[in-house]
Amino acid sequence: MGDAVKKGFMNIGKSVTKIDSLSLAAGDAVFTDDVHVKNPLYVAMLYSPHAHALIKNIDTSAAEEMDGVVDVLSNKNVPRILHTTAGQGFPEPSPYDTVLFDRRVRFVGDRVALVAAEDERIAVAAVQKIEIEYTVLEPLFDIEGAFNKDAPKVHVDDEYAKIPVTYKPENNLAAEIKIDFGDVERGFHESDFVEEHTYNTHYASHCAIEPHAVLAYFDEMGRLVIVSTTQVPFHARRIVSAVCGIPVRMIRVIKPRIGGGFGGKQEVILEPLAALIAWRNRRSVRIVLSRREVFVSGRTRHAMRIRLKTGVKNDGSITTLDMDGLLNAGAYGTHALTVLSNVGSKTLPMFNKVQNLRFHGRSAYTNLPIGGAYRGYGATQGCFAFNQQVDIITRRTGLDVLEYIKKWHIQSGETSKVFEALGEGKEGVSQTIKSCRLDECIDRGADEIGWYKKRGKRIQSGPDLVRGVGVAVCMQGSGIPRIDMGSASMKMNEDGSFNLFIGATDIGTGSDTILAQIAAEVLQVPTQNIIVLSSDTDLTPFDTGAYASSTTYISGKAVESCAREIARQITGRAAMLLETNEDRIFFREAAAVDEKTGKTVSFEEICLHSLYQDEQFQIQAQASAVVDESPPPFIAQFAEVEVDNKTGRIGVVEFVSAVDCGQQINPLLVEGQVEGAAVNGMSFALCEEYLFDSKGRMTNPRFWDYKIYNAGDIPVMKTIVVNSYEETGPFGAKSVGEIAINGPAPAIANAVFDALGVRMFNLPMTPERVWMRMKEEGVI
Amino acid sequence: MEGSFSINGEEVTVSFRPDDTLLAVLRKYGFTEVKEGCREGECGSCVVLLDGMLVNSCQVFAASVRDKKITTVKGLGTMHEPHPIQTAFVEVGAVQCGFCTPGMICAAYALLEKNPDPDETEIRQALDGNLCRCTGYVKIIEAVRLAARRMRENG
Numbered sequence: 029m030g031d032a033v034k035k036g037f038m039n040i041g042k043s044v045t046k047i048d049s050l051s052l053a054a055g056d057a058v059f060t061d062d063v064h065v066k067n068p069l070y071v072a073m074l075y076s077p078h079a080h081a082l083i084k085n086i087d088t089s090a091a092e093e094m095d096g097v098v099d100v101l102s103n104k105n106v107p108r109i110l111h112t113t114a115g116q117g118f119p120e121p122s123p124y125d126t127v128l129f130d131r132r133v134r135f136v137g138d139r140v141a142l143v144a145a146e147d148e149r150i151a152v153a154a155v156q157k158i159e160i161e162y163t164v165l166e167p168l169f170d171i172e173g174a175f176n177k178d179a180p181k182v183h184v185d186d187e188y189a190k191i192p193v194t195y196k197p198e199n200n201l202a203a204e205i206k207i208d209f210g211d212v213e214r215g216f217h218e219s220d221f222v223e224e225h226t227y228n229t230h231y232a233s234h235c236a237i238e239p240h241a242v243l244a245y246f247d248e249m250g251r252l253v254i255v256s257t258t259q260v261p262f263h264a265r266r267i268v269s270a271v272c273g274i275p276v277r278m279i280r281v282i283k284p285r286i287g288g289g290f291g292g293k294q295e296v297i298l299e300p301l302a303a304l305i306a307w308r309n310r311r312s313v314r315i316v317l318s319r320r321e322v323f324v325s326g327r328t329r330h331a332m333r334i335r336l337k338t339g340v341k342n343d344g345s346i347t348t349l350d351m352d353g354l355l356n357a358g359a360y361g362t363h364a365l366t367v368l369s370n371v372g373s374k375t376l377p378m379f380n381k382v383q384n385l386r387f388h389g390r391s392a393y394t395n396l397p398i399g400g401a402y403r404g405y406g407a408t409q410g411c412f413a414f415n416q417q418v419d420i421i422t423r424r425t426g427l428d429v430l431e432y433i434k435k436w437h438i439q440s441g442e443t444s445k446v447f448e449a450l451g452e453g454k455e456g457v458s459q460t461i462k463s464c465r466l467d468e469c470i471d472r473g474a475d476e477i478g479w480y481k482k483r484g485k486r487i488q489s490g491p492d493l494v495r496g497v498g499v500a501v502c503m504q505g506s507g508i509p510r511i512d513m514g515s516a517s518m519k520m521n522e523d524g525s526f527n528l529f530i531g532a533t534d535i536g537t538g539s540d541t542i543l544a545q546i547a548a549e550v551l552q553v554p555t556q557n558i559i560v561l562s563s564d565t566d567l568t569p570f571d572t573g574a575y576a577s578s579t580t581y582i583s584g585k586a587v588e589s590c591a592r593e594i595a596r597q598i599t600g601r602a603a604m605l606l607e608t609n610e611d612r613i614f615f616r617e618a619a620a621v622d623e624k625t626g627k628t629v630s631f632e633e634i635c636l637h638s639l640y641q642d643e644q645f646q647i648q649a650q651a652s653a654v655v656d657e658s659p660p661p662f663i664a665q666f667a668e669v670e671v672d673n674k675t676g677r678i679g680v681v682e683f684v685s686a687v688d689c690g691q692q693i694n695p696l697l698v699e700g701q702v703e704g705a706a707v708n709g710m711s712f713a714l715c716e717e718y719l720f721d722s723k724g725r726m727t728n729p730r731f732w733d734y735k736i737y738n739a740g741d742i743p744v745m746k747t748i749v750v751n752s753y754e755e756t757g758p759f760g761a762k763s764v765g766e767i768a769i770n771g772p773a774p775a776i777a778n779a780v781f782d783a784l785g786v787r788m789f790n791l792p793m794t795p796e797r798v799w800m801r802m803k804e805e806g807v808i
Numbered sequence: 809m810e811g812s813f814s815i816n817g818e819e820v821t822v823s824f825r826p827d828d829t830l831l832a833v834l835r836k837y838g839f840t841e842v843k844e845g846c847r848e849g850e851c852g853s854c855v856v857l858l859d860g861m862l863v864n865s866c867q868v869f870a871a872s873v874r875d876k877k878i879t880t881v882k883g884l885g886t887m888h889e890p891h892p893i894q895t896a897f898v899e900v901g902a903v904q905c906g907f908c909t910p911g912m913i914c915a916a917y918a919l920l921e922k923n924p925d926p927d928e929t930e931i932r933q934a935l936d937g938n939l940c941r942c943t944g945y946v947k948i949i950e951a952v953r954l955a956a957r958r959m960r961e962n963g
Contacts, residue, residue, distance in 0.1 A: 043901070045898055045899065046898075046901065046903060046904075048903075048906070049897070049898045049901075049903035049906065050887055050890065050894070050898050051887055051906075052903050052905075052906025052909050053881075053890065053894040053895075053897045053898050053903055053906070053909050053910075053913060054841075054881065054882065054885065054886055054887040054890060054894055055840075055841025055842075055880065055881040055882045055910045056841070056882075056886075056887055057906055058840075059840075059843070059907065061835075061840075061844070062840035064838075234941070235939075235941050236905070236907075236941055237843075237845040237851055237853055237905075237907045237908050237939055237940065237941055238843070238845060238853075238905070238907040239844075239845065239846075285905070285906060285907075286905060287843070287845075287905045287906070287907030287908075288904075288905040288907060288941050288942055290941070316844075318847060319845070319846040319847065319848065319851075535905065536904040536905025536906065536907075536942050537904065538904065696900075696901035696947075697901065699901065699946075699947070700901050700904055700942070700943055700944075700947060703943060703944035703945075703946045703947070704904065704941070704942045704943050704944040705944075706944060707943075707944030707945065707946075708941065708944070730846070730848055730850065731846050731848065731850035731851055731939065732848065732850050736939060736941070737945075738935070738936045738937075738938070738939060738945070739931070739932045739935035739936050739938070739940075739945040739948065739949060740932045740933060740935075740936040742932075742944060742945050742946065745944065745946045
């Protein structure tokens with residue numbers, strides 16, 4: 029077809045309106061719990077009040093006798109099938125340590141039983157009539173002591189790892205990773221000074237405003253339809269099948285509109301329960317979690333302790349870098365290995381010139397809520413430590429932190445051994461960076477915030493208010509190379525429009541729109557000519573789902589190659605109609621043009637001809653994409669803070685994000701991803717906090733007490749997207765979904781130091797914590 | 809018990825229990841554009857206009873507001889005839905997952921009814937009872953500013 033697509037983008041790089049946004053704004057868009065299901069069973073759950081206990085006996089008879097109660101599930105009547113809720117590819121890198129209802133409870137909020145009833149009130153009342161006899165065991169809350177011989181053991185039964193990885197539940201070790209390059213000890217020996225610091229990041233909830241929900245019902249053929257707030261419909265189908273013993277062919281999973289995910293809805297928690305109740309009772313089922321349940325029994329960001337030890341020469345050269353990470357997996361090991369791996373793999377390649385490098389990471393089981401996937405996925409934890417360490421080193425050596433980062437960070441044409449060493453439960457994939465415009469991100473971000481006018485100036489902005497600025501740089505990935513797969517199929521309609529079927533899962537990010545733009549660009553039609561149907565395991569081809577910043581890059585490549593095959597078929601028909609050679613055809617505005625004669629034939633005519641006239645066939649195609657690398661987007665984020673030096677209250681005055689995500693597919697959606705992630709990151713850094721009592725109970729599982737940012741809290745926000753192009757990406761694109769959540773905490777912490785000279789090693793930076801640190805440092 | 813409401817201009821008579829919330833009743837009878845995010849009056853996904861006043865419908869007993877006028881986001885505009893606030897949300901990219909959007913738009917409407925020319929602080933205050941986890945609020949604030957301008961210009 030020659031170079032059918034002329035240069036100069038028609039759809040790419042344009043802020044095409046997000047295709048579902050009007051429907052959402054008008055209130056027509058359908059979310060899981062908006063789907064009408066006739067007479068569903070309602071479900072209420074019983075959770076453990078103990079952090080660690082054995083269930084001696086369960087008496088469900090009083091609940092079962094209640095009018096309107098249809099089914100009661102517990103370990104008495106549900107087979108014990110080990111699995112992981114992680115919602116990852118198969119075989120999963122997370123341990124198989126979970127069953128639907130176990131004999132042992134491992135945290136306050138662990139599921140013990142459930143009641144399915146004719147209405148919600150009955151279910152709630154009945155669940156309280158279930159009587160459980162527990163043998164209470166000593167709980168394990170302290171991650172530092174988790175590996176001690178006499179520490180309580182969280183998993184002592186038949187839990188196992190599905191793939192060959194280090195997994196020692198008998199030691200509470202949910203995962204372990206070790207990499208070692210060069211000679212770390214010699215590096216310390218050669219250094220002029222050593223900086224060793226310990227950083228702690230905390231638990232956090234995703235707080236998608238829509239709580240987890242699932243419906244299950246039977247279609248007219250007796251197949252089970254599961255409508256779910258899932259980020260991973262295909263994984264959900266596979267896991268439901270395995271856990272419930274229902275054949276895959278009998279299950280259809282549909283993801284309708286979804287009210288935010290952020291990783292929390294990658295977990296396949298509710299689908300097996302709904303499927304099981306439906307299957308046992310031949311009834312429709314509805315499960316919607318309360319906000320409390322999402323906080324306590326959903327998933328969280330893994331809390332972490334990271335110790336960073338760097339050997340440094342007086343000129344600032346890092347002779348050795350030693351990172352020791354201890355991740356609090358909570359009660360189950362979902363994502364405990366891969367988040368841990370990402371702590372290293374998304375931070376250590378940043379300074380790829382460091383020759384001596386060690387990363388030792390361990391994930392510990394505890395009797396606390398369950399960690400899991402959360403936007404940023406370990407990079408958030410790692411960046412908090414790494415960027416403060418860089419700030420500390422440059423302050424001690426008197427170097428300009430921006431110039432220092434520019435000198436040391438990975439550049440286009442360079443690689444890092446870490447890429448090859450750290451993968452997703454196995455070794456990673458070696459890659460050379462092909463696009464990195466981080467220098468420009470740093471320069472433009474610094475200009476925007478007025479860095480050199482503010483840094484180190486401690487500007488007084490009120491009687492007790494002092495200002496400071498801080499910076500953080502981060503990288504993420506674009507999907508999981510040689511593991512994640514996306515696919516697409518397309519067909520042409522007689523008005524020159526196209527149906528695009530994708531397994532990719534739009535969780536509010538706008539990926540349906542992005543993927544339509546990619547298809548439209550290949551075919552040189554307006555984006556509105558692409559009709560998207562996504563995330564239905566019956567109708568759309570496979571996709572691993574919405575995680576690991578993979579959709580634009582991997583699913584996008586599948587869509588691009590699918591559309592190219594459609595273009596090939598259109599070109600063939602056009603050549604036939606224009607009586608010319610295929611290599612003389614190019615596309616312009618939904619028509620094929622003979623570049624010699626200038627004669628055109630519209631897509632409408634082409635499709636009509638191919639469907640009705642001669643040598644008929646349906647112009648249609650399908651394609652899959654697996655990638656060999658995961659090109660990192662890069663970001664520089666700058667915070668200006670105003671600290672009350674009497675109370676320790678931090679206000680963020682301005683926040684600037686400058687990002688290199690390759691070619692932007694849709695600038696408005698890129699900005700939306702960056703702004704949303706940055707605000708989530710600030711909220712995480714400053715006010716979100718899980719509070720636990722001495723028994724391991726979360727005491728603030730509600731938005732009143734677990735404070736997240738609202739419209740009144742945000743600072744002046746600036747987003748800069750630098751011009752970049754990733755040659756391996758679809759139309760030059762990389763990912764942008766996660767990266768901007770990582771920088772706020774370290775940028776703010778560095779800004780606080782700039783203002784006060786006080787280092788914040790622990791999150792969140794609440795006024796109390798800042799005030800205590802000011803006391804410790806004697807500045808108050 | 810039974811009760812009548814004027815919902816988006818239509819008289820609706822439905823039965824419910826005395827302790828049912830307005831949110832539960834609205835959703836049960838098909839007004840699913842009113843979303844439930846927390847059931848504790850904090851997230852704002854369920855806000856509707858009750859005789860023109862913005863309320864969290866999860867905090868109101870249906871029985872206590874019988875015969876009152878209730879407006880949901882669908883009462884402001886539709887996909888085919890959107891309200892300028894809805895159009896502005898779409899145009900500036902203020903809609904991501906869209907779960908908070910119906911509530912946000914109702915809150916913006918309530919503000920602009922009282923104050924057609926709000927400044928940034930007033931917009932932020934008017935929206936601070938509505939949580940959004942996707943957008944970072946930047947484009948939502950921009951959408952309200954744009955809608956206000958257009959509504960002023962077009963009377």
